[in-house]
Amino acid sequence: MEEKKEYRIKVQGQLIPVTEEVYLTYYRMKRRELHLEEKDTAHGVFYYSAMDTEEINGEDAIPDRTSPRLEDMVMDKLVAEKLHQCLAQLTKEEQELIFTLFFQNKSEHQVSRETGIAQKTIHNRKVRVLARLKKLIEK
Incomplete structure (x- = not known):
C-alpha cells in the first residue's frame, strides 16, 4: 500500500x-x-x-515632490509682502486700477465700459503703474 x-x-x-x-x-x-x-x-x-x-x-x-518646498513658500511670502508695501505707495486711483485689473480679473474693456474712460487710456495708465511698481520693487 x-x-x-x-x-x-x-x-x-x-x-x-x-x-x-x-x-x-x-x-x-x-x-x-x-x-x-x-x-x-x-x-x-x-x-x-x-x-x-x-x-x-x-x-x-523620501522627498515629497508634490508639496511646495519651504524655501519657495518663504520666498513667495517675502515677494507678496514687498508687493503689498509697494502697492501702498501708489495713489488711490492707481491702487484701484491695479485691484480691478489684477485682483478682480477684469479686462481693460470691462473697466472702460464701467468707468466711461477709453480703453487705450486704461491701457496706458496700467503700463505706467506697472512700470512704477517695478521701480518700487527693485529698490
Missing part, C-alpha cells in the same frame, strides 16, 4: 499540514520572491526600508 505523503509549511514557527497544491504554490511563491530579491541585489536596487531604525522609518527619507 502506497504511503500518502504529508505536506507542511512553516507559519509563525509552527509546521502546518497543507495539501500538495498549497505546498507547491507556497514554495513557488517563496522561490519567486527569492529570485526577485537576488535580481534586485544584482541590479543594485536599494530599499528605503533598509534604513529603518527604531526611531526612524526609512521611507520618511
